Amino acid sequence: AADFPVAAIRRDFPILHRPVDGNPLVWLDNAATTQKPLAVVESLVDYYLHDNSNVHRGAHALARRATEAYEGARAKVAAFLGAGGPEEVVFVRGTTEAVNLVAGSWGEAEVRAGDEIVLTELEHHANIVPWQQLARRRRATLKVVPIDATGALDLDAFRALLSQRTALVAVTHASNVLGTVPPIREMVALAHRYGARVLVDGAQAVGHFPVDVRALDVDFYVLSGHKMFAPTGIGVLYAKREVLATMGPWQTGGNMIDRVTFGGSTFAGQPHRMEAGTADIAGAVGLGAAVDYLRGLDRERVRAHERHLAEHACRALAEVPGLRLFGAAPGRVAVHSFLVDGTDPVALAAHLDRRGIAVRVGHHCAQPTLAALGEAVTVRASPAFYNTTDEVDALVGAVLEFVAGGVRPGPAAGGRRPGR
């Protein structure tokens, strides 16, 4: 909205002022990864300049400072997600690793032959393939909740798929293709009636709106720091205390043990049991700084600004002749997937790139979502709170320019342009 201090916000993100081939950068690839505020970058520099050490070992000052920073970041993440405490937060590499951890630890122990795992047509490959592999190993079956034409989940179908056989429901909190936000709380309540556990993929949610894992009553919540303005290489698995307590080790080695002899080993308590080896300590510190940054914003105003941007984008894109916009479920986050009839999406994205506008083209690691739309690829523009309506206008202007240029699909597009 007009009262959102976007100019001031943008000053927190130095990279947004970087020109690209003489054009101002227009970063509309936030669903792939977000840019980092100066406070996050400085937290990394500060950590490496002053506190760098391994953690939980070594009786010296820097080990104490690094441990304090690392565990402090865990406490910040726990509070940010509304967890019951820091002991419910496991640091991982990202969403992908968190799902693999749950499949490899909880899944191997709890999913039995004949059990069912319920997924949805909105899932990223990271929330499909680990379950597929687990199902194969455990002789379990995958069930899939379909989406409707707007990209909303078919909740009647979801209800019908649930049964005493359901071991797990794995569902995204926001689609990275369509922006759909499923009614997680309602889905959790339904799944719990059958004693199923629920894992929610928060990768595309946490950067857009506040999340309260206890209010949602989810069993597992997973996310990637790099999609919430933190560094790459750090992510989070939240697991309910009583669920995490039953989980055996996933990766093994240093840091996760209690006592080791050649006869056998005993393991540390949670969450350390899940954190074998030296963690990305600086990454955790950076994630803590991103949490501080987000908590310093008025997130209601952030959401209002994003809604304003999304409405502006939908209106402007709809004016482009032949443009088809995918995803219209109410309450979506700002992810705009589109195609322009009669034009090549890869050539379109390349044209946008020449204007300094970063979007993604492809299957977005969600091939089943695209298959449900009857497509193989889309162009995806995904704004964040630091984007402006001027940037959306630049996007739409460049799309119009491309369409007016009459670039046709296929090899002809390449053939027409000199030097290609």
Ligand code: PMP
């Ligand atoms: N889930 C969703 C919804 C995503 O958008 C992504 C990243 N595109 C992932 C999972 C995977 O995240 P990462 O690559 O950081 O592990």
